[in-house]
Amino acid sequence: MTPEPATAGSRTAAVARNALAALRGDPRFLAVSTIAPLVVVYLLKVFWDAIDTPLIRQAYFAVPGGAYMVHFVTYILTAIVLVRERVAGTLERMFINGFRAREIVAGYLVAYTVLATIQCVLILAELSFLFDLGYDFLTMLEVFLVIWLLAVVSMALGMLVSNAARNEGQVFPFVPLVMLPAVFLSGMVVSVDSLPTWAQTVSYIVPLRYAVDVIHEIADGGGLLGQVGPLLLLPLLAILAVGFAARTLREDL
Amino acid sequence: MERVVTVERLVKEYGPVTALAGVDLDIERGQIFGLLGPNGAGKTTLIRSVIGALRPTSGRVSVLGLDPLSDRWELRRRLGYMPQTPALYGDLTTRWNVAFFVAAHRRGDTESAVDEALAAVDLTDRADDPARTLSGGMKQRLSLACAIVHRPELIILDEPTSGIDPELRATFWNGFRELASAGTTVVVSTHQMGEALECDRVALLHLGDVVAVDDPRHLLRSSRARIRLWSGGEERSIELDDYPNQLRALLASEPADRVEIELERVDDIVLRVFRNQVKKEGTTS
Numbered sequence: 001m002t003p004e005p006a007t008a009g010s011r012t013a014a015v016a017r018n019a020l021a022a023l024r025g026d027p028r029f030l031a032v033s034t035i036a037p038l039v040v041v042y043l044l045k046v047f048w049d050a051i052d053t054p055l056i057r058q059a060y061f062a063v064p065g066g067a068y069m070v071h072f073v074t075y076i077l078t079a080i081v082l083v084r085e086r087v088a089g090t091l092e093r094m095f096i097n098g099f100r101a102r103e104i105v106a107g108y109l110v111a112y113t114v115l116a117t118i119q120c121v122l123i124l125a126e127l128s129f130l131f132d133l134g135y136d137f138l139t140m141l142e143v144f145l146v147i148w149l150l151a152v153v154s155m156a157l158g159m160l161v162s163n164a165a166r167n168e169g170q171v172f173p174f175v176p177l178v179m180l181p182a183v184f185l186s187g188m189v190v191s192v193d194s195l196p197t198w199a200q201t202v203s204y205i206v207p208l209r210y211a212v213d214v215i216h217e218i219a220d221g222g223g224l225l226g227q228v229g230p231l232l233l234l235p236l237l238a239i240l241a242v243g244f245a246a247r248t249l250r251e252d253l
Numbered sequence: 254m255e256r257v258v259t260v261e262r263l264v265k266e267y268g269p270v271t272a273l274a275g276v277d278l279d280i281e282r283g284q285i286f287g288l289l290g291p292n293g294a295g296k297t298t299l300i301r302s303v304i305g306a307l308r309p310t311s312g313r314v315s316v317l318g319l320d321p322l323s324d325r326w327e328l329r330r331r332l333g334y335m336p337q338t339p340a341l342y343g344d345l346t347t348r349w350n351v352a353f354f355v356a357a358h359r360r361g362d363t364e365s366a367v368d369e370a371l372a373a374v375d376l377t378d379r380a381d382d383p384a385r386t387l388s389g390g391m392k393q394r395l396s397l398a399c400a401i402v403h404r405p406e407l408i409i410l411d412e413p414t415s416g417i418d419p420e421l422r423a424t425f426w427n428g429f430r431e432l433a434s435a436g437t438t439v440v441v442s443t444h445q446m447g448e449a450l451e452c453d454r455v456a457l458l459h460l461g462d463v464v465a466v467d468d469p470r471h472l473l474r475s476s477r478a479r480i481r482l483w484s485g486g487e488e489r490s491i492e493l494d495d496y497p498n499q500l501r502a503l504l505a506s507e508p509a510d511r512v513e514i515e516l517e518r519v520d521d522i523v524l525r526v527f528r529n530q531v532k533k534e535g536t537t538s
Contacts, residue, residue: 097354
């Protein structure tokens with residue numbers, strides 16, 4: 001029997017399966033990327049107990065912190081992974097064997113979304129264990145959705161950065177470039193409204209800002225729909241970044 | 254004979270650097286075709302133009318009747334490529350590596366194709382081991398399996414046997430010969446004289462141009478050798494330009510405890526042919 005020719009879908013699935021298998025084959029990488037953010041969230045709790053202020057509510061403080069960790073880790077993981085394939089020559093081999101750029105990007109996105117979903121669940125479980133969030137199950141699901149969407153944006157951004165780098169070392173300057181402005185311009189530390197106008201304008205391109213907007217709305221007792229704009233902008237940003245990543249993933253650098 | 258690869262006046266420039274300076278080349282079906290030349294001669298740029306991995310500055314390339322850029326994906330179903338470095342997933346098993354690369358072409362039942370490719374490179378008994386546990390030579394074999402698993406009509410190998418032992422090299426070449434006799438066209442870039450002589454035809458490349466294309470037994474026939482003689486702890490080095498005819502006379506007149514013969518290398522021959530050609534052009538013009 002002649003095997004059926006591959007389709008775009010089957011190739012994407014093959015890339016995703018391959019990326020997941022590679023993750024499973026590298027347990028140290030997997031463990032560090034899962035456990036490190038949990039440790040940092042625990043430090044967040046230590047920090048919270050030390051500042052001991054009645055002025056800020058726990059959910060206002062802790063959930064954006066957890067979201068930031070997911071943002072950080074998913075961004076770095078995907079930024080490294082594609083560049084690693086380029087250096088190893090397997091990216092070139094994928095192209096020459098007939099995998100298209102969009103299938104490679106989509107396949108990696110699917111695979112790393114599995115990892116990101118696990119990270120989101122673990123971080124949320126830790127947050128609700130350490131902090132007194134006062135959320136019911138439905139509200140937790142809403143928070144999960146926001147952080148998960150942020151993770152998808154982060155992964156797409158990571159791949160975009162990966163495409164601009166020729167080796168692992170070139171990825172590193174992009175890490176603070178994206179992650180540090182996110183701390184100051186997202187509303188996580190100080191409210192965006194209290195920033196100077198130019199900084200408020202820049203904050204529109206910071207994905208974490210939209211997640212924090214929705215997270216604060218949920219903490220204020222409003223539902224997801226209280227911040228429809230930011231909620232819709234997250235998947236829109238994700239689609240844009242994924243599309244751009246697929247366009248910029250070049251065979252010949 | 255059917256032409257599988259046709260290259261006409263191919264030029265590739267990287268800014269001020271000319272990597273290919275108007276290459277013309279024809280490769281026929283079922284041939285083992287060698288690309289020879291020193292580093293920087295343009296072998297890899299030529300290979301990358303043929304597989305559609307880079308856009309030439311000018312000129313025309315046709316591979317299996319297709320344009321490598323506009324018909325890239327159709328071409329890649331019918332083409333196999335083995336890069337210089339193995340390019341494998343070290344944490345994944347030998348079998349998985351091969352199965353992944355064939356998944357670009359086939360859906361569903363790929364088992365038999367994978368089994369066949371692993372058997373062809375004699376790695377069946379290592380199928381379930383992670384690729385990183387294989388020896389250097391085994392990794393090269395696995396890399397070859399990944400390149401042939403979809404049974405391509407044209408296989409392009411970029412220095413496939415660099416850094417592997419002579420016995421394994423012979424096994425590789427038996428495999429290439431089998432593929433060629435079954436109608437597959439094999440294009441190999443190499444620096445090794447032994448490999449070059451195994452080819453049906455070779456092209457000598459230098460400074461981005463084809464210096465000569467011919468049967469390697471004609472083109473690479475060289476009578477130049479450096480003979481090193483040791484006698485009584487003293488070493489002498491003598492250049493012969495009619496080796497081996499002059500060797501007997503030399504050894505009769507220069508008794509030695511130990512003799513080493515260093516034949517002219519492929520890259521030296523390419524340079525010599527190139528210089529002769531330049532000289533000839535200089536005198537005719």
